[in-house]
Amino acid sequence: MAGERPEARSGDPRTAGPARRAADRGRYGRLSRARVLASALELVDREGLSALSMRRLGAELGVEAMALYRYAEGKDALLDGLVEALYLELEERLAGQAEASSWRAELQRVARATYEVCLAHPQAVPLLTTRMLAVPLARRPLAVLRNHERVLTLLTGAGFDDAAVVGLFRAFNSWLIGYVSEELRPMVDNPDEEEPAFRLGLHRMPAHELPVLRGVAAALAERGGTEGLATGLDALLDRLAATG
Known part of the structure; x- marks a missing residue:
């Protein structure tokens, strides 16, 4: 009939309500x-x-x-969320341990716990560098900022002035992430090969150009572990604390 509204049909975009989430x-x-x-x-x-x-x-x-x-909100936000998840796991590890009695021992405790989290999630470790390069300080996940605050508070409480605190903070983070990255770098060329030289692929490296690297490759393939982390951090802090 004239003037009669057409019957609404299921799925008709003219009659559909708000899109269902x-x-x-x-x-x-x-x-x-x-x-x-x-x-x-x-x-x-x-x-x-x-x-x-x-x-x-x-x-x-x-x-x-x-x-x-x-x-x-998207892939970048998801990647930042992974960084957040790593730092939240770090907080859980630290909360389950007793605090150390000195600022240096506490930095060692933070470094060791960070190392353990990274070894538990090696595939996500590159984000600790790439996302920190891409995200301004104020936009980093809160768990990351709390970790920054923890380290800065330790250094400030130790009596260093602002310039020394900043230098030590940067050096600590650089050593820690650098050490973990070195530990996780792939070294084995052929895991099915039993002969160490072939396992590392040394035959692919020209002996006349890389004699020293070939000579220490087997040692480089071994992880330094938490002992190497602590030794290097102590040496770094000795040097920086003396000049601070």
Whole structure:
């Protein structure tokens, strides 16, 4: 009949209400930021950073990728969330231990706990450098800033002036992340090879150009562990504290 409104049809864009939000109840129940970041870290631990995407993480959690944008605005925010997860794990480790009696011993405790977290999640460690280069100080995750505050408070409480505090803070972070990065660098060329020289791929390195490197390659392949970390940090602090 003339003037009669057409019957509304299911799915008709002219009659559809507000778009329904993507469901956020997955195979682990209702999502939370903590659950999303934990699953992202588990995925990276298993398959590396290249495997991480919103779509892949959504599949891991049993939800649409769009549901994740409530907890991370995009890939960069997700990567920053992984950094946050590492520092939250560091806080948990430190909270479960007794504080040291001196500022130097406490720095050693922080360094050792950081090393342990990094070895537990080696695939995520590059983010501790790349995201810190990409994200301004004030926009870093709060857990990262709390760690900065912890170290700066130790150094300030030890009686150093501002210039010395900044120098020691930078040196501490540089040594710690640098040491961990060296420990985690791949060294083995062929893990199935039993002969050490071939296992390390020394036959690929020209002997006449790289005699020293070839000579110490086996030693470089061995991890220094927490003992090497502590020894190097002590030497660094001795030098800087004397000049501070």
